Amino acid sequence: MNIYYTQNTLKPFIKSLKSEGEKIGFVPTMGALHKGHLSLVSNAITDNDIVFVSIFVNPTQFDNATDLQKYPRTLDADVKLLKTLGNNVFVYAPSVEDIYNSDVNSEKFSFDGLEFEMEGKFRTGHFDGVGTIVKRFFEIVTPDNAYFGEKDFQQLMIVKKLVSKYKIPVNVVGCEIFRETSGLAMSSRNERLSAEARKESAFIHKTLLEAKEKFGTKSAKQVKEWVQKQFDRNSLLDLEYVEIANIKNLKTVKRKSKTETYRIFIAAFIENIRLIDNISLN
Ligand code: PAF
Numbered sequence: 001m002n003i004y005y006t007q008n009t010l011k012p013f014i015k016s017l018k019s020e021g022e023k024i025g026f027v028p029t030m031g032a033l034h035k036g037h038l039s040l041v042s043n044a045i046t047d048n049d050i051v052f053v054s055i056f057v058n059p060t061q062f063d064n065a066t067d068l069q070k071y072p073r074t075l076d077a078d079v080k081l082l083k084t085l086g087n088n089v090f091v092y093a094p095s096v097e098d099i100y101n102s103d104v105n106s107e108k109f110s111f112d113g114l115e116f117e118m119e120g121k122f123r124t125g126h127f128d129g130v131g132t133i134v135k136r137f138f139e140i141v142t143p144d145n146a147y148f149g150e151k152d153f154q155q156l157m158i159v160k161k162l163v164s165k166y167k168i169p170v171n172v173v174g175c176e177i178f179r180e181t182s183g184l185a186m187s188s189r190n191e192r193l194s195a196e197a198r199k200e201s202a203f204i205h206k207t208l209l210e211a212k213e214k215f216g217t218k219s220a221k222q223v224k225e226w227v228q229k230q231f232d233r234n235s236l237l238d239l240e241y242v243e244i245a246n247i248k249n250l251k252t253v254k255r256k257s258k259t260e261t262y263r264i265f266i267a268a269f270i271e272n273i274r275l276i277d278n279i280s281l282n
Contacts, residue, residue: 001083003091006098007140013090014052014142022049026143026170028134031055031093032072032188033081036178040147041085043175052141053082055093060106061129067274072191092141099136106132111161117250118243118265119154119276127158134159138168145171149178151185153263153278154250177277179205185277197270200236204266207231208279211242211264215281220244220253223264231268240267240274244281 004010017024025048027040037053044051055078062068075093082089096104106128109115115127138146148156156174163172178186182198183205190198207230214223224242231239243265244253253262265278 001079001087001089001091003079003093005093005095007094010092010140014140017050018142023145024048024141024143025051026137026141026146027051027053028137028146028148029053029055029078030057030071030188031078032074032191033078034178034186034188034190036149036151036186038081038085039178040149040175041082041089043173044145044147045086045088047145047173048143049088051089052143053089053091054137054141055091056099056133058099058129058133059096059104060100060132061126063123063125070192072188092137099133107135109162111158111165112249114154114158114161114250117154117245117252118241119267122240122267127155130155130158131162135162135166135168138163138170143170145173147173147175149176150174151177151187151277153247153265157247157250177279183209185275187275189273189275192271192273194271197236197273200234201270201275203230203234203237204268204275204277205279208264208266208277212279212281215244215256215262215264220256220262227264227266236270238269240269242266 025044027044029037041053057071059068079091109128109131120127148159160172163170182202184202207227211223211227214226227242231237244262245251246253247261247263262281263278264281267276
C-alpha cells in the first residue's frame, strides 16, 4: 500500500489523478482504526475511484495533554487493515511538522454558534482544532467527497458549516454510527477500556434507546432528568452531559415541534476515558 508522509509527495500524485479525471474520496481519521472507520472507507470506495485515508493525531483539537499523549497510535496495524479493502486506498500519515510547520496552533473560527453547544462547552478550543485540521486536509487532498461518522454528530455539522462558509468544493457525507454487538458506539478510545468497563459502557446506548421511548410522551427536560437519574445510580459511569437538541442548530429543545428533528447526546466518563454517543429521536 502506498503511504504518503508529506504534502510535497502527495500533492503531485493528487494532481495527476485529477488530470485523469479520477474521483477522490477522503476519510480523515486519527488512526487506531476499527470497524466504524472501515465502514466509512467502504462507503468512500463505493462512491469514488481513489480513496485517501489520513492518519494523524491532531494535537490542536485536544484540550487535555494526557488524552493526547494516551491516544492510541497504531500505524502499522491500521495500514494492514486498510490493505484488506483494496488497492485504490492510499494513506496520508503526516508528521505534526508537515501539517503545522513550527506553529502548532489553531485558526479561530465562527461556526455560527454550533461550536458553543455540548462538546464546545466542555472541550475548550476543540472545534477550532478540528476546523483547522479539516480545512488543511481539504486543501491538501482536494477530495470530491469526504466521509465523517455520526458518532461525532456535532463535528459533522461543524464540518458542513466550514465547507459552506469557506465555499470549499467538497461534498460532506455523514455515515451512521457503527456499534459493537453490545450497542457501544465504536471508538478508538474503547481500546483503552478494561473488559469490565467496556461491558458497562453499553449502558450509554441502552439509556439513549430508553430515553427515545420516553421522548414520545415526556418533555425534553423530563427525559434529561430521567437520564441523569440513571447515571446517578451507575457507580462506574459519570455523566458529563445529556442534551436533547434540534439538529439544525444543536440548541437545547425547549418545546417539541412535530416539524423539527431532534437528537439526544451523551458524554460520559468511565475509567477516566471519555465516551460520546447520540441517536436520532424522530
Ligand atoms: O473525528 C476524528 O477522528 C477527528 O476529529 C478528525 C476529523 C480526523 C480530525 O482530526
